[in-house]
Amino acid sequence: MLEISNLHVKLEEEDKQIxxxxxxxxxxxxxxxxxGPNGSGKSTTSYVLxxxxxxxxxxxxxxxxxxxxxxxxxxxxxxxxxxLAFQYPVEIPGVGxxxxxxxxxxxxxxxxxxxxxxxxxxxxxxxxKAKSLKIDAEMLKRPVNVGFSGGEKKxxxxxxxxxxxxxxxxxxxxDSGLDVDAMKLVSDGVNALRDGxxxxxxxxxxxxxxxxxxxxxxxxxxxxxxxxxxxxELALEVEHxxxxxxxAEVEKA
Amino acid sequence: xxxxxxGAPWATALRQxxxxxxxxxxxxQGRDEYWRWTRPDSLIAAEAPQAALFxxxxxxxxxxxxxxxxxxxxxxxxxxxxxxxxxxxxxIMRLTDALATDIHWVKDAYGAQEKKAQVPVExxxxxxxxxxxxxGVVIRATGKVDRPVSLVxxxxxxxxxxxxxxxxxxxxxxxxxVLENGxxxxxxxxxxxxxxxxxxxxxxxxxxxRDHERRAVTHxxxxxxxxxxxxxxxxxxxxxxxxxEVFIDIAGDNAVAHVAGACVGDGNFHHDDTVFIVHGAExxxxxxxxxxxxxxxxxxxxxxxxxVKTGAQKTDGYQISQGLLLDGDSQFLAKPELEIYADDxxxxxxxxxxxxxxxxxxxxxSRGVPVAEATDLLTLSFLAEAIEExxxxxxxxxxxxxxxGWLARRRKD
Numbered sequence: 001m002l003e004i005s006n007l008h009v010k011l012e013e014e015d016k017q018i019x020x021x022x023x024x025x026x027x028x029x030x031x032x033x034x035x036g037p038n039g040s041g042k043s044t045t046s047y048v049l050x051x052x053x054x055x056x057x058x059x060x061x062x063x064x065x066x067x068x069x070x071x072x073x074x075x076x077x078x079x080x081x082x083x084l085a086f087q088y089p090v091e092i093p094g095v096g097x098x099x100x101x102x103x104x105x106x107x108x109x110x111x112x113x114x115x116x117x118x119x120x121x122x123x124x125x126x127x128x129k130a131k132s133l134k135i136d137a138e139m140l141k142r143p144v145n146v147g148f149s150g151g152e153k154k155x156x157x158x159x160x161x162x163x164x165x166x167x168x169x170x171x172x173x174x175d176s177g178l179d180v181d182a183m184k185l186v187s188d189g190v191n192a193l194r195d196g197x198x199x200x201x202x203x204x205x206x207x208x209x210x211x212x213x214x215x216x217x218x219x220x221x222x223x224x225x226x227x228x229x230x231x232x233e234l235a236l237e238v239e240h241x242x243x244x245x246x247x248a249e250v251e252k253a
Numbered sequence: 254x255x256x257x258x259x260g261a262p263w264a265t266a267l268r269q270x271x272x273x274x275x276x277x278x279x280x281x282q283g284r285d286e287y288w289r290w291t292r293p294d295s296l297i298a299a300e301a302p303q304a305a306l307f308x309x310x311x312x313x314x315x316x317x318x319x320x321x322x323x324x325x326x327x328x329x330x331x332x333x334x335x336x337x338x339x340x341x342x343x344x345i346m347r348l349t350d351a352l353a354t355d356i357h358w359v360k361d362a363y364g365a366q367e368k369k370a371q372v373p374v375e376x377x378x379x380x381x382x383x384x385x386x387x388x389g390v391v392i393r394a395t396g397k398v399d400r401p402v403s404l405v406x407x408x409x410x411x412x413x414x415x416x417x418x419x420x421x422x423x424x425x426x427x428x429x430x431v432l433e434n435g436x437x438x439x440x441x442x443x444x445x446x447x448x449x450x451x452x453x454x455x456x457x458x459x460x461x462x463r464d465h466e467r468r469a470v471t472h473x474x475x476x477x478x479x480x481x482x483x484x485x486x487x488x489x490x491x492x493x494x495x496x497x498e499v500f501i502d503i504a505g506d507n508a509v510a511h512v513a514g515a516c517v518g519d520g521n522f523h524h525d526d527t528v529f530i531v532h533g534a535e536x537x538x539x540x541x542x543x544x545x546x547x548x549x550x551x552x553x554x555x556x557x558x559x560x561v562k563t564g565a566q567k568t569d570g571y572q573i574s575q576g577l578l579l580d581g582d583s584q585f586l587a588k589p590e591l592e593i594y595a596d597d598x599x600x601x602x603x604x605x606x607x608x609x610x611x612x613x614x615x616x617x618x619s620r621g622v623p624v625a626e627a628t629d630l631l632t633l634s635f636l637a638e639a640i641e642e643x644x645x646x647x648x649x650x651x652x653x654x655x656x657x658g659w660l661a662r663r664r665k666d
Contacts, residue, residue, distance in 0.1 A: 051615075051618070051619070073624070075623050075624070078621035083619075086616065090610070090612050090616045092616075092630070092631070093634050093637045093638070094633050099630075105621075108620075111621065164620065
C-alpha cells in the first residue's frame, strides 16, 4: 500500500533539514501509529505525503500502490486515495459544509473518470454517513468548521473521510483538543472505516487514542527518522517511561 | 445640453437650481482629491463610450421572486414590459409624471438629499443627475409592502447614455424592499434618494451586471429616522468602470444603517465604493462591509467615512473594507476615515488587502478540489461577510448562486 523510502525533506524557506531518511511500509488494511517527541518530523511526514507547499524533497520516494505520490499535486494525491485528517482543520466561512463535501466528492470522482453524484444521491449518501457517525444534520448546514468545537471539527474530518473513502488515512494528532467522549466518538468513526483494505497512519503523542484505535505497528520517530518500530506494547512503554530510554538506546546504537 | 422639458413649474425650478449649482461647482477632474483613484474622464465625455451588448444565458436576477417589476430599457421606462404598478400600502409613479403634476409630495424630496449631501464634498454627477434625469420612479410605502419592488435595467443600444433618478419615501412604520439589477446602459448615471421615516424599514439589494462593458456612476442618498432601519447591499461583477457613492444621514435616535458591497472584477475593471455616513443622533448603529476580489489587473477602490456629530452619543459605527488579490497585477486602494465629535462612542474601521489563504487552499486541495475550484470556493468565503448583510435568505441565495455560476463560467473560459 504505502511505501516510504529514504525520505529526506527540508523546509523551503529556512533551508533546514527536517526528515533525514524516513523508511516506512504500511500494508493494506494495517494501522500504523507514529509517536515521537515534538519536532521529530511527524507532522512534516503527513504534510509531505499530502503535498503541502513549503517542503522540498531532497531524496527518497513515497509510493501508494506503486504510484509515486511526490510527483503529484495535492488534489491528485487525494484522488489517488490519500486523506489527511488535520490537527487544526481550517475554518471556511461562507462555504456550506454540504457544498464543500459535494465539490470534493465529485472532484475526486471526476479525476478518477467516474460519474459525478447527482444532488439526490449525494444527499442520501451524506445523510447516511452522518447518521452512522452520529453527526447532527445541523452541522452539515453550517459553514465549514466555522464555530465548531474541537470535537465537532474532528468529527467533521472523519465525516469527510467517510465520504471520500480514501485508501490511506493519515490522522495528524487527531486526539489533540478532544475530551474523552469526543475521542471515543472520533475513534468509533475511524474504526467503522476499517475494512481490512484501508490503511491508517495515526500520528499521536499519547497512548489514550491507541486505546481506541488499536495499531498493528507502532513507530518512534526522532530527529527526522523512524528509530524504532514494534507492536502496540511500544506505545505502552512510551506511556509509562516517556521517550528517554528509547532515545538513549538509539543514541548508544 | 438642454434641461428636460415637460415638468411642472416647481420641477423646472428644481432642475434649473441643480443646473446652476452644477455650473458653479463644475465637473470633477482627475486632480480632485475625491477622485484621485478614479478617473472621471469617460463619465464626463460628451458621448458615452460604446459598450457591446452582453447576452447572459442565465435567467435574470431575482426572477424567481414574487415582485413588482419596473423595467427601464436604456434608461427609458417600458410600460409594456413592466408589471401593474399597484400594490397594497404602495404608490408608484413614473418620475416624469410626478414632476409634471402641479402638486406632489416629491416636490419637497426631489434633489433635496442630493443638495444636502454636497457638504463637505461636492458630488457633481448627482447634481447633474437632478438637473438632467430623464426618467425614474417615485415610490411611497405607507405600510408593510409584501412584495419587493424590482427595478430592472435592460441594455439594448451599444451607445446609450441613461440618467435615472428615483425618489423613495418609506412612511413611519412602513417596510419596503427595493431590488435593482441589470447593466442599464453603455453609460449610466443614477441617483436614488430614500427617506426612511421613524420606525420604518428599507431594504435594498442591487446586482450590477457581469461581463459587459458598461460605465456607471451611482448615488444612493438616505435619511434614516428614529428607530428606523436602512440596509443596502450591492453586488458587482465586472463592468469597465463603476463608481458607487453612498451618503447616509442617520437623523433619528436608535436608528440602524448598514451598507455592504461584494464585487468580483477581472482585467479591465475599475470599481469604486465611496461611502459617507453621518451620525447625527444618539444610540445609532452603522455598519459598512465592503469586499472586493480582483484579478488580471483589476482595480478596486474604497473610500469610507464615519462622521459622528456632537451629541451623537452611544454611536456604534463599524467599517471594514477588504481586498482579495488573486494575482500580483491587481490593486486595492482604501481610505478609511473616522471623524468623531462625541465622547461616548464605539467606532472602528479596518482595511486589509491580501492574497488567498494558503492554509485554506491546501485544505481544499487535500480533499481533491482542483486549485481553480478551490480558489473560487475561497473567493465565496471571502465575500460571505458582505453577503450575510442581506437579510432575506432567498435573495441572498440568489446572489450566492449567481456568484457561483459566474465563477464557474470564468473557470471554463
